[in-house]
Amino acid sequence: xxxxxxxxxxxxxxxxxxxxxxxxxxxxxxxxxxxxxxxxxxxxxxxxxxxxxxxxxxxxxxxxxxxxxxxxxxxxxxxxxxxxxxxxxxxxxxxxxxxxxxxxxxxxxxxxxxxxxxxxxxxxxxxxxxxxxxxxxxxxxxxxxxxxxxxxxxxxxxxxxxxxxxxxxxxxxxxxxxxxx
Numbered sequence: 296x297x298x299x300x301x302x303x304x305x306x307x308x309x310x311x312x313x314x315x316x317x318x319x320x321x322x323x324x325x326x327x328x329x330x331x332x333x334x335x336x337x338x339x340x341x342x343x344x345x346x347x348x349x350x351x352x353x354x355x356x357x358x359x360x361x362x363x364x365x366x367x368x369x370x371x372x373x374x375x376x377x378x379x380x381x382x383x384x385x386x387x388x389x390x391x392x393x394x395x396x397x398x399x400x401x402x403x404x405x406x407x408x409x410x411x412x413x414x415x416x417x418x419x420x421x422x423x424x425x426x427x428x429x430x431x432x433x434x435x436x437x438x439x440x441x442x443x444x445x446x447x448x449x450x451x452x453x454x455x456x457x458x459x460x461x462x463x464x465x466x467x468x469x470x471x472x473x474x475x476x
Contacts, residue, residue: 312396321360324395329365329373330446333402338438340393344407345431347392348385358387361395363450375450382408405450410441413452423461436461 313325351358360383362376377383389395389404414420423434440452440460447453 312401314396321362323362323364325364327366329367329448330405330450333446334398335443336399336403336406338442340403341407341438341442342433344389344403348388351388352381352384356384358383361386373448405446406441409446409450409452413454413457417454419458
């Protein structure tokens with residue numbers, strides 16, 4: 296049975312998300328606010344989305360191309376596109392599970408993709424993820440931050456701020472059993 300993703304917070308008054316499709320099947324989401332205005336989500340929904348997306352990739356359940364048009368405060372638009380087949384697959388899995396036509400569903404998806412992006416480019420985060428062929432174990436603080444931290448205008452996490460929040464975590468014991476400084 297698929298995981299059920301649901302909002303932790305009462306629905307926030309965010310403008311409607313319009314979804315359009317082109318003749319080639321590309322989905323475009325028109326969002327009348329910035330990525331940073333998307334609501335926080337449950338950390339368990341980020342984890343469930345991770346598992347659903349990983350399962351979709353293993354089944355080769357590829358999805359359509361997706362683009363996002365976010366309205367900026369100055370009235371202009373910020374355009375983002377998922378061109379990577381894996382990102383499209385993961386977005387498709389989240390869309391099927393919770394629907395990306397809602398602020399919550401879109402927030403889950405973009406936070407998941409931002410977390411994957413951060414883990415791919417931030418070697419300091421490697422100790423917060425244990426991966427094997429059966430899946431991944433993500434540190435609870437990493438999940439909590441991914442669920443609650445404001446997204447940047449390009450729908451990523453601010454790496455410096457994210458890392459600063461994580462530096463307050465206790466360090467794992469060393470091989471000798473003594474705590475590391």
